Amino acid sequence: MHLAAHWSDWKPLTSLPALSERVLGELIDGGQAFRWNRQPDGSFLGVWSDCIAQLKHTSSGIMWRAPGELASRVARALPTYLGADSTFTPLIDTLPWRSDAHLANCLTAFPGLRILRQPFGETLLCFLCSATKQIVQIKQMTALLAQRHGAPIAQVHIGEGGPVVMHRLPTWRELADVPEKELRACLLGFRARFIHGAAKFLSDHPGWFDETEMLPYAAAKERLCSLPGVGEKVADCVLLFGAGRMEAFPVDVWILKTLATRYGLQGWKPAQVAHFGRAHFGPAAGLAQQFLFAYERAAKREAIKV
DNA sequence: TGACAGGGGGTGT
């Protein structure tokens, strides 16, 4: 750990096309990742791997900064994390927006929205926490896991308060040594048993997880689904948000509802909706899903405001 | 201000 708690200077984020504030919020704090938090000044403070970054939207584009001693590491990792290594424009062009008016609406509503490329292991951990939980609660669980069981990364000043030590999420190797009871104390509930079981399996099978990330989509999904607590939905989220597999099409209750109302698929079962999604949206179905999801979230927020 | 249901982005049996 370091004593320094100063931030680097704000620098423009040149690797991404200009994003509106609302698209930036949707990208990093819209359900793909759970370790970003909006600060009182409207900026976002986030952690992934052993990186800490703050992002803010200004009139001259998105700016970023990091704790001074991490600045060069974050400068290297941030573009990859934010999906700047992939070119989304041609991917979006493969989507059926020409014949699908609702999809076209969603694409227009969130210009520049993309898929994050998060660390594979952390993505698995976060989505093992996600079962029947909303974003706020998932954030709470992962914050506790990091604070209590993850290595410290750096000390930072946040807002007016004093310095705070920020921690990374525990690795799967570290999790294997955490008793299930202590996981429960991180508000994991019945998910604690799954995470404990997954950690034991992964520590008993060195290399298995890294190999999984490299496998073709179908094989990787099958292997992930063999872990306790990982079903199709979680596996698809991990492959989409943590391995850049745009063909992964997670079907959750939101997508079920969306496709029921907007696409007339009332009464369809998750497997049928998944089949529809792959057939209708094609090889970047997961990207389409993110736009549909963002649109419904915005619709819900606006409905509450009225 | 404080208690009290109700429901929650899923998986496994």
Place this chain on the structure above:
DNA sequence: ACACCCCCTGTC
């Protein structure tokens, strides 16, 4: 279909 857990949110 229902249990698994128990925290959040809205409401009285």
